[in-house]
Amino acid sequence: MTTELLFREDAYLRTASARVLAVNERGIELDRTVFYPQGGGQAGDSGMLRRPQGETIAIIDTRKGETPDRVLHVPAPASPVLQPGETVTLEIDWPRRYRLMRLHTALHLLSCVITAPVTGGNIAPDKARLDFDIDFSQLNAERIETNALIVAGAATETVWITDAELDSQPELVKTMSVQPPRGAGRVRLLRIPGIDLQPCGGTHVADIAEIQGIRVLKIRSEGKRNKRVEIALSGSD
Numbered sequence: 001m002t003t004e005l006l007f008r009e010d011a012y013l014r015t016a017s018a019r020v021l022a023v024n025e026r027g028i029e030l031d032r033t034v035f036y037p038q039g040g041g042q043a044g045d046s047g048m049l050r051r052p053q054g055e056t057i058a059i060i061d062t063r064k065g066e067t068p069d070r071v072l073h074v075p076a077p078a079s080p081v082l083q084p085g086e087t088v089t090l091e092i093d094w095p096r097r098y099r100l101m102r103l104h105t106a107l108h109l110l111s112c113v114i115t116a117p118v119t120g121g122n123i124a125p126d127k128a129r130l131d132f133d134i135d136f137s138q139l140n141a142e143r144i145e146t147n148a149l150i151v152a153g154a155a156t157e158t159v160w161i162t163d164a165e166l167d168s169q170p171e172l173v174k175t176m177s178v179q180p181p182r183g184a185g186r187v188r189l190l191r192i193p194g195i196d197l198q199p200c201g202g203t204h205v206a207d208i209a210e211i212q213g214i215r216v217l218k219i220r221s222e223g224k225r226n227k228r229v230e231i232a233l234s235g236s237d
C-alpha cells in the first residue's frame with residue numbers, strides 16, 4: 001500500500017481527488033495526495049477532505065507513515081469517519097503551504113550566503129531557521145544578504161540522481177543532521193542555477209523571486225556548534 005506523492009512533481013497542486021485506502025487511529029491513508037507530510041524540517045500540511053455530498057473532514061497535520069511513501073492525514077478530533085474505498089476531494093490550506101514553500105526555498109539561499117556546515121533546520125508557516133557550525137562573530141544580520149538574490153530571481157529545478165552518484169559527490173550534502181534518504185535507488189535534488197544544488201524532498205517555489213524578501217528575526221547561540229539564524233518573510237508578522 002503506497003501513496004502517490006503528487007506534490008513531488010507539482011508543488012503548486014492545491015487539490016486532487018483520491019481514494020481512501022485505510023483509516024486507523026494514526027490517520028487516513030489515500031492512494032494519492034497533495035498533502036506534504038512533515039519531513040526534512042518542513043511542517044506537515046493542513047487542509048480538508050471533502051466527501052462527494054459536501055461533508056468535510058478537517059486535516060490538522062500530515063505525517064509520514066511506516067514507509068516514506070505512506071502518508072497519514074491526521075483528522076481533527078470527532079471528525080466523520082471515512083471508509084476504505086470512498087472517494088474524496090483533497091484541498092490543502094494553500095496560503096499556509098505557500099508560505100512554507102517560500103520560507104523553505106529561502107533557507108536554501110541562506111545556506112549559500114552563510115558558508116558553514118548546517119547542523120539543523122526547521123520550517124514553520126510563520127518563520128524558519130537554520131543552525132550553523134560557525135563562530136558567532138561571523139554572523140551579522142546586516143551581512144546576511146539574501147534579498148539581492150531574491151530580487152534577481154532564478155527558476156528552481158528538480159534533478160534526480162542515483163544513490164551511487166550522490167555517494168561520489170558527498171559535498172552536495174550540506175545538512176549534517178539530515179542525510180538524504182537512500183535505498184530507493186535515486187535521490188531528489190533541488191537546483192537553483194548558479195546558487196545552490198543539494199538533496200531535498202521538500203516543496204519549493206518555482207522561482208526564488210516568489211519569496212519576495214526575507215528578514216532576519218534572530219541570531220542566537222544554541223551551543224558550541226549551533227548558531228541559529230531565524231528568518232521570516234518580509235512584510236509578514
Ligand SMILES: [Zn+2]
Pocket residue numbers: 104105108190200201202203204
Ligand atoms: Zn528544499
